[in-house]
Amino acid sequence: MESHYIHWEFFKAIEEDFKKCSRYIAFDERNLQTYSIELSRLIIDCGSYIDTLMKDLCCCLEPQVERKDYDNIKTWHAPIKGHLSHFFDLEIHMPSNGMVFTPWKEWKQVEDKIQSPFWWKYGYNQIKHHRSNNFEAACLKNALECAAGLLVLIMCYSVHVSNPKPCFDVSQHKVFIPKNLVPTFFAPVTLFCEYETIEEFYIF
Template sequence: MNYYNYLFALEAKFQLISSFVEVDERNYQTFSTEISLIFLASCSEFEVVAKELCEIFEPGFKNGHPKANISDIADVILRHCPTIIDHVVDIQFFDKHYLPLQGWRRDNSPNWWSDYNSLKHNRSENYHLAHLENLLKALSALSIVNHYYIWKKFCPNNQIHSASLHLSRLPTYFRIRDVQYDGLRYNDDFDI
Protein backbone atom coordinates (compact mmCIF):
# COMPACT_ATOMS: atom_id res chain seq x y z
CA MET A 1 0.00 0.00 0.00
CA ASN A 2 1.27 3.41 -0.93
CA TYR A 3 0.42 5.52 2.11
CA TYR A 4 2.12 8.58 0.68
CA ASN A 5 -0.48 8.74 -2.10
CA TYR A 6 -3.20 9.08 0.51
CA LEU A 7 -1.25 11.90 2.18
CA PHE A 8 -0.88 13.57 -1.23
CA ALA A 9 -4.64 13.32 -1.77
CA LEU A 10 -5.28 14.92 1.62
CA GLU A 11 -2.73 17.64 0.84
CA ALA A 12 -4.63 18.40 -2.38
CA LYS A 13 -7.84 18.78 -0.38
CA PHE A 14 -5.99 21.00 2.09
CA GLN A 15 -4.82 23.16 -0.83
CA LEU A 16 -8.43 23.74 -1.84
CA ILE A 17 -9.36 24.70 1.72
CA SER A 18 -6.43 27.11 1.93
CA SER A 19 -7.73 28.98 -1.11
CA PHE A 20 -10.93 29.77 0.82
CA VAL A 21 -9.68 29.97 4.40
CA GLU A 22 -6.37 31.73 4.88
CA VAL A 23 -3.90 29.76 6.97
CA ASP A 24 -3.56 32.39 9.66
CA GLU A 25 -3.87 32.26 13.45
CA ARG A 26 -6.99 34.45 13.24
CA ASN A 27 -8.71 31.63 11.32
CA TYR A 28 -7.49 28.70 13.43
CA GLN A 29 -10.90 28.10 15.00
CA THR A 30 -12.69 28.17 11.63
CA PHE A 31 -14.64 24.96 11.13
CA SER A 32 -16.66 23.61 8.24
CA THR A 33 -17.94 20.44 6.68
CA GLU A 34 -14.96 20.25 4.31
CA ILE A 35 -12.45 20.81 7.11
CA SER A 36 -14.27 18.14 9.12
CA LEU A 37 -14.06 15.62 6.28
CA ILE A 38 -10.33 16.16 5.82
CA PHE A 39 -9.65 16.24 9.56
CA LEU A 40 -11.50 12.95 10.15
CA ALA A 41 -9.74 11.32 7.18
CA SER A 42 -6.31 12.60 8.31
CA CYS A 43 -6.73 11.28 11.84
CA SER A 44 -8.06 7.95 10.62
CA GLU A 45 -5.11 7.63 8.25
CA PHE A 46 -2.72 8.57 11.05
CA GLU A 47 -4.05 5.60 13.02
CA VAL A 48 -3.80 3.25 10.02
CA VAL A 49 -0.19 4.16 9.21
CA ALA A 50 0.80 4.22 12.89
CA LYS A 51 -0.48 0.64 13.25
CA GLU A 52 1.56 -0.36 10.20
CA LEU A 53 4.59 1.22 11.84
CA CYS A 54 3.86 -0.79 15.00
CA GLU A 55 3.74 -3.92 12.84
CA ILE A 56 7.25 -3.16 11.54
CA PHE A 57 8.58 -2.69 15.07
CA GLU A 58 6.73 -5.65 16.53
CA PRO A 59 5.61 -8.18 13.90
CA GLY A 60 2.21 -9.58 14.85
CA PHE A 61 1.13 -6.35 16.55
CA LYS A 62 -2.04 -5.98 14.45
CA ASN A 63 -3.13 -9.59 15.05
CA GLY A 64 -2.26 -9.38 18.73
CA HIS A 65 -4.03 -6.06 19.17
CA PRO A 66 -7.03 -6.10 16.79
CA LYS A 67 -8.65 -3.26 18.73
CA ALA A 68 -5.48 -1.28 19.40
CA ASN A 69 -6.10 2.29 20.47
CA ILE A 70 -3.86 5.34 20.49
CA SER A 71 -2.40 4.31 23.88
CA ASP A 72 -1.36 0.90 22.55
CA ILE A 73 0.11 2.56 19.47
CA ALA A 74 2.01 5.11 21.57
CA ASP A 75 3.40 2.35 23.74
CA VAL A 76 5.03 0.60 20.77
CA ILE A 77 6.10 3.59 18.71
CA LEU A 78 7.55 5.55 21.62
CA ARG A 79 9.43 2.52 22.88
CA HIS A 80 11.15 2.13 19.50
CA CYS A 81 11.34 5.80 18.43
CA PRO A 82 11.09 8.06 21.47
CA THR A 83 12.31 11.08 19.49
CA ILE A 84 9.36 10.93 17.08
CA ILE A 85 7.65 13.47 19.33
CA ASP A 86 10.45 16.00 18.75
CA HIS A 87 9.95 16.47 15.01
CA VAL A 88 8.95 19.84 13.68
CA VAL A 89 6.82 19.90 10.55
CA ASP A 90 7.13 22.97 8.36
CA ILE A 91 4.05 23.89 6.40
CA GLN A 92 5.45 25.15 3.14
CA PHE A 93 4.21 28.51 1.76
CA PHE A 94 2.51 29.50 5.04
CA ASP A 95 5.48 29.91 7.41
CA LYS A 96 3.82 27.65 10.00
CA HIS A 97 5.60 25.07 12.11
CA TYR A 98 4.21 22.37 14.38
CA LEU A 99 5.39 19.72 16.80
CA PRO A 100 2.18 17.71 16.44
CA LEU A 101 3.30 14.78 18.57
CA GLN A 102 4.90 16.80 21.36
CA GLY A 103 3.95 15.40 24.76
CA TRP A 104 2.49 12.19 23.29
CA ARG A 105 2.64 9.36 25.80
CA ARG A 106 0.65 6.24 26.49
CA ASP A 107 -1.44 8.21 28.98
CA ASN A 108 -1.47 11.51 27.10
CA SER A 109 -2.73 11.95 23.54
CA PRO A 110 -2.09 15.10 21.54
CA ASN A 111 -4.93 17.64 21.79
CA TRP A 112 -5.85 17.26 18.12
CA TRP A 113 -6.27 13.50 18.66
CA SER A 114 -8.51 14.01 21.70
CA ASP A 115 -10.59 16.47 19.66
CA TYR A 116 -10.81 13.92 16.84
CA ASN A 117 -12.19 11.31 19.23
CA SER A 118 -14.68 13.79 20.66
CA LEU A 119 -15.81 14.71 17.16
CA LYS A 120 -15.97 11.10 16.00
CA HIS A 121 -18.07 9.96 18.96
CA ASN A 122 -20.36 13.00 19.26
CA ARG A 123 -20.30 15.07 16.11
CA SER A 124 -23.39 17.13 16.90
CA GLU A 125 -21.87 18.45 20.14
CA ASN A 126 -18.27 18.69 18.94
CA TYR A 127 -18.54 19.76 15.31
CA HIS A 128 -16.61 22.95 16.13
CA LEU A 129 -13.53 20.84 16.95
CA ALA A 130 -13.01 20.14 13.25
CA HIS A 131 -11.23 23.44 12.88
CA LEU A 132 -8.28 24.60 10.80
CA GLU A 133 -5.68 24.37 13.57
CA ASN A 134 -6.56 20.75 14.34
CA LEU A 135 -6.42 19.93 10.64
CA LEU A 136 -2.94 21.44 10.34
CA LYS A 137 -1.69 19.43 13.32
CA ALA A 138 -3.31 16.18 12.14
CA LEU A 139 -1.79 16.50 8.66
CA SER A 140 1.57 17.34 10.23
CA ALA A 141 1.40 14.24 12.43
CA LEU A 142 0.36 12.14 9.45
CA SER A 143 3.41 13.33 7.52
CA ILE A 144 5.64 12.19 10.40
CA VAL A 145 4.21 8.68 10.71
CA ASN A 146 4.26 8.30 6.92
CA HIS A 147 7.92 9.23 6.87
CA TYR A 148 8.77 6.88 9.74
CA TYR A 149 6.87 4.05 8.09
CA ILE A 150 8.73 4.45 4.79
CA TRP A 151 12.03 5.02 6.58
CA LYS A 152 11.72 1.93 8.78
CA LYS A 153 10.41 -0.23 5.95
CA PHE A 154 12.97 0.73 3.29
CA CYS A 155 15.92 2.32 5.13
CA PRO A 156 15.98 0.52 8.51
CA ASN A 157 19.72 0.93 9.10
CA ASN A 158 19.88 4.65 8.47
CA GLN A 159 19.22 7.48 10.89
CA ILE A 160 16.10 9.44 10.01
CA HIS A 161 17.97 12.63 9.16
CA SER A 162 20.38 10.84 6.89
CA ALA A 163 17.77 8.57 5.33
CA SER A 164 17.13 10.04 1.98
CA LEU A 165 13.80 8.97 0.57
CA HIS A 166 13.61 8.70 -3.17
CA LEU A 167 10.02 9.73 -3.67
CA SER A 168 8.39 9.81 -7.05
CA ARG A 169 6.64 12.91 -5.74
CA LEU A 170 7.39 15.24 -2.84
CA PRO A 171 4.98 16.34 -0.14
CA THR A 172 3.76 19.76 -1.21
CA TYR A 173 2.98 21.34 2.13
CA PHE A 174 3.86 19.15 5.12
CA ARG A 175 7.59 18.46 5.38
CA ILE A 176 9.58 17.36 8.37
CA ARG A 177 12.30 19.81 9.21
CA ASP A 178 15.84 18.47 8.79
CA VAL A 179 14.78 15.48 6.71
CA GLN A 180 16.31 15.22 3.28
CA TYR A 181 13.70 14.63 0.59
CA ASP A 182 15.30 13.35 -2.61
CA GLY A 183 12.32 13.52 -4.84
CA LEU A 184 11.45 13.24 -8.43
CA ARG A 185 13.83 10.37 -9.01
CA TYR A 186 12.76 6.86 -9.73
CA ASN A 187 14.32 4.19 -7.57
CA ASP A 188 14.09 0.58 -8.77
CA ASP A 189 13.90 -0.73 -5.21
CA PHE A 190 10.78 1.18 -4.33
CA ASP A 191 8.69 3.92 -5.80
CA ILE A 192 6.81 5.68 -3.05
Protein backbone atom coordinates (compact mmCIF):
# COMPACT_ATOMS: atom_id res chain seq x y z
CA MET A 1 0.00 0.00 0.00
CA GLU A 2 1.31 3.46 -0.91
CA SER A 3 2.32 5.52 2.13
CA HIS A 4 -0.23 8.27 1.53
CA TYR A 5 -3.05 5.72 1.55
CA ILE A 6 -1.80 4.41 4.88
CA HIS A 7 -2.07 7.92 6.31
CA TRP A 8 -5.65 8.32 5.09
CA GLU A 9 -6.58 4.88 6.44
CA PHE A 10 -5.11 5.81 9.82
CA PHE A 11 -7.22 8.95 9.97
CA LYS A 12 -10.33 7.01 9.02
CA ALA A 13 -9.65 4.70 11.96
CA ILE A 14 -9.16 7.70 14.26
CA GLU A 15 -12.39 9.20 13.03
CA GLU A 16 -14.25 6.00 13.82
CA ASP A 17 -12.95 6.25 17.38
CA PHE A 18 -14.23 9.82 17.59
CA LYS A 19 -17.63 8.69 16.36
CA LYS A 20 -17.78 6.08 19.11
CA CYS A 21 -16.71 8.68 21.66
CA SER A 22 -19.51 11.01 20.52
CA ARG A 23 -22.04 8.50 21.83
CA TYR A 24 -20.94 9.34 25.36
CA ILE A 25 -19.77 12.95 25.05
CA ALA A 26 -21.88 15.28 22.92
CA PHE A 27 -19.57 17.16 20.57
CA ASP A 28 -20.89 20.54 21.52
CA GLU A 29 -19.15 23.78 22.49
CA ARG A 30 -20.59 23.42 26.00
CA ASN A 31 -18.60 20.21 26.43
CA LEU A 32 -15.24 21.37 25.08
CA GLN A 33 -13.57 21.20 28.51
CA THR A 34 -14.85 17.69 29.24
CA TYR A 35 -11.92 15.30 29.67
CA SER A 36 -11.57 11.53 29.77
CA ILE A 37 -9.18 8.60 29.37
CA GLU A 38 -10.46 7.95 25.85
CA LEU A 39 -9.84 11.55 24.80
CA SER A 40 -6.35 11.26 26.27
CA ARG A 41 -5.68 8.22 24.07
CA LEU A 42 -6.99 9.99 20.96
CA ILE A 43 -4.79 13.03 21.61
CA ILE A 44 -1.70 10.84 22.06
CA ASP A 45 -2.51 8.84 18.92
CA CYS A 46 -3.02 11.95 16.78
CA GLY A 47 -0.09 13.85 18.28
CA SER A 48 2.31 10.95 17.83
CA TYR A 49 1.27 10.57 14.21
CA ILE A 50 1.74 14.30 13.64
CA ASP A 51 5.23 14.06 15.14
CA THR A 52 6.26 11.33 12.70
CA LEU A 53 4.52 12.59 9.57
CA MET A 54 5.65 16.19 10.06
CA LYS A 55 9.28 15.02 10.13
CA ASP A 56 8.67 13.06 6.91
CA LEU A 57 7.13 16.12 5.27
CA CYS A 58 9.97 18.43 6.33
CA CYS A 59 12.55 15.97 5.00
CA CYS A 60 10.74 15.88 1.65
CA LEU A 61 10.51 19.67 1.47
CA GLU A 62 14.15 20.22 2.44
CA PRO A 63 16.03 16.95 1.80
CA GLN A 64 19.40 18.60 2.48
CA VAL A 65 18.53 18.69 6.20
CA GLU A 66 18.94 15.48 8.20
CA ARG A 67 15.85 14.01 9.82
CA LYS A 68 17.43 14.13 13.28
CA ASP A 69 17.50 17.93 13.01
CA TYR A 70 13.69 18.02 12.88
CA ASP A 71 13.37 16.92 16.49
CA ASN A 72 10.52 19.17 17.68
CA ILE A 73 7.75 21.49 16.54
CA LYS A 74 10.02 24.55 16.58
CA THR A 75 12.32 23.02 13.95
CA TRP A 76 9.39 22.12 11.68
CA HIS A 77 8.14 25.68 11.34
CA ALA A 78 10.70 27.09 8.88
CA PRO A 79 10.31 24.45 6.12
CA ILE A 80 6.52 24.52 6.39
CA LYS A 81 6.42 28.33 6.24
CA GLY A 82 8.92 28.40 3.39
CA HIS A 83 7.18 25.85 1.18
CA LEU A 84 3.55 25.63 2.35
CA SER A 85 2.54 29.09 3.52
CA HIS A 86 -1.17 28.21 3.17
CA PHE A 87 -0.77 25.43 5.75
CA PHE A 88 -1.43 27.74 8.71
CA ASP A 89 -4.79 28.94 7.34
CA LEU A 90 -6.37 25.62 6.42
CA GLU A 91 -9.69 25.06 8.15
CA ILE A 92 -11.49 21.88 9.14
CA HIS A 93 -15.15 21.77 10.03
CA MET A 94 -17.48 19.28 11.64
CA PRO A 95 -20.71 19.28 9.63
CA SER A 96 -22.65 17.59 12.43
CA ASN A 97 -22.33 20.54 14.80
CA GLY A 98 -20.97 23.44 12.75
CA MET A 99 -17.70 23.76 14.66
CA VAL A 100 -14.76 25.04 12.63
CA PHE A 101 -11.08 24.63 13.51
CA THR A 102 -7.98 26.33 12.15
CA PRO A 103 -5.60 24.11 14.11
CA TRP A 104 -2.26 25.55 12.94
CA LYS A 105 -3.19 29.25 13.01
CA GLU A 106 -1.40 29.86 16.35
CA TRP A 107 1.80 28.20 15.12
CA LYS A 108 3.87 31.26 14.31
CA GLN A 109 7.00 33.18 15.14
CA VAL A 110 6.58 35.77 17.88
CA GLU A 111 9.69 37.93 18.07
CA ASP A 112 12.54 35.39 18.24
CA LYS A 113 10.46 32.42 19.46
CA ILE A 114 8.22 29.89 17.72
CA GLN A 115 4.81 29.78 19.36
CA SER A 116 3.18 26.34 19.39
CA PRO A 117 -0.57 25.83 18.99
CA PHE A 118 -2.35 25.65 22.34
CA TRP A 119 -3.59 22.11 21.71
CA TRP A 120 -0.03 20.95 21.04
CA LYS A 121 1.74 22.68 23.94
CA TYR A 122 -0.95 22.40 26.61
CA GLY A 123 -2.73 19.32 25.24
CA TYR A 124 -0.53 16.73 23.59
CA ASN A 125 2.74 17.64 25.31
CA GLN A 126 1.21 17.94 28.77
CA ILE A 127 -0.47 14.56 28.44
CA LYS A 128 2.62 12.95 26.96
CA HIS A 129 5.08 14.20 29.56
CA HIS A 130 3.00 15.07 32.64
CA ARG A 131 -0.15 13.00 32.35
CA SER A 132 -0.69 12.34 36.06
CA ASN A 133 -0.70 16.05 36.90
CA ASN A 134 -2.50 17.35 33.81
CA PHE A 135 -5.31 14.91 33.12
CA GLU A 136 -7.70 17.79 32.47
CA ALA A 137 -5.60 18.58 29.36
CA ALA A 138 -7.24 15.53 27.77
CA CYS A 139 -10.31 17.59 26.99
CA LEU A 140 -12.61 17.47 23.99
CA LYS A 141 -11.34 20.77 22.57
CA ASN A 142 -7.72 19.61 22.52
CA ALA A 143 -8.72 16.26 21.04
CA LEU A 144 -10.73 17.81 18.20
CA GLU A 145 -8.02 20.38 17.45
CA CYS A 146 -5.37 17.65 17.43
CA ALA A 147 -7.41 15.54 15.01
CA ALA A 148 -8.03 18.57 12.80
CA GLY A 149 -4.31 19.32 12.84
CA LEU A 150 -3.56 15.78 11.71
CA LEU A 151 -6.10 16.00 8.90
CA VAL A 152 -4.53 19.23 7.59
CA LEU A 153 -1.11 17.60 7.68
CA ILE A 154 -2.25 14.47 5.84
CA MET A 155 -3.96 16.56 3.15
CA CYS A 156 -0.85 18.65 2.55
CA TYR A 157 1.45 15.65 2.61
CA SER A 158 -0.74 13.78 0.12
CA VAL A 159 -0.94 16.65 -2.34
CA HIS A 160 2.56 18.11 -2.10
CA VAL A 161 4.65 15.00 -1.52
CA SER A 162 2.88 12.00 -3.03
CA ASN A 163 3.92 11.29 -6.60
CA PRO A 164 1.71 10.56 -8.39
CA LYS A 165 -0.90 12.48 -6.43
CA PRO A 166 -3.39 10.18 -4.70
CA CYS A 167 -6.65 9.26 -6.37
CA PHE A 168 -9.58 8.80 -4.01
CA ASP A 169 -12.88 7.08 -4.61
CA VAL A 170 -15.59 9.15 -2.89
CA SER A 171 -17.64 6.03 -2.17
CA GLN A 172 -14.68 4.53 -0.26
CA HIS A 173 -13.38 7.72 1.41
CA LYS A 174 -16.52 9.51 2.53
CA VAL A 175 -14.70 11.67 5.05
CA PHE A 176 -12.53 13.45 2.50
CA ILE A 177 -14.91 14.81 -0.08
CA PRO A 178 -15.70 18.22 -1.58
CA LYS A 179 -18.08 20.17 0.60
CA ASN A 180 -20.76 20.25 -2.12
CA LEU A 181 -21.22 16.53 -1.40
CA VAL A 182 -22.44 15.15 1.89
CA PRO A 183 -19.52 14.89 4.35
CA THR A 184 -19.52 12.79 7.49
CA PHE A 185 -17.49 13.80 10.54
CA PHE A 186 -14.50 15.96 9.65
CA ALA A 187 -14.33 17.73 6.30
CA PRO A 188 -12.00 20.36 4.79
CA VAL A 189 -13.51 23.83 4.43
CA THR A 190 -11.01 26.11 2.73
CA LEU A 191 -7.69 25.59 1.01
CA PHE A 192 -5.58 28.71 0.57
CA CYS A 193 -3.14 27.28 -1.94
CA GLU A 194 -2.72 26.93 -5.69
CA TYR A 195 -6.10 25.24 -5.97
CA GLU A 196 -8.86 27.72 -6.74
CA THR A 197 -11.64 25.43 -5.54
CA ILE A 198 -11.82 22.55 -3.15
CA GLU A 199 -12.74 20.27 -6.04
CA GLU A 200 -9.30 20.87 -7.56
CA PHE A 201 -7.68 19.63 -4.37
CA TYR A 202 -9.11 16.18 -4.91
CA ILE A 203 -8.38 13.91 -7.87
CA PHE A 204 -11.09 11.39 -8.63
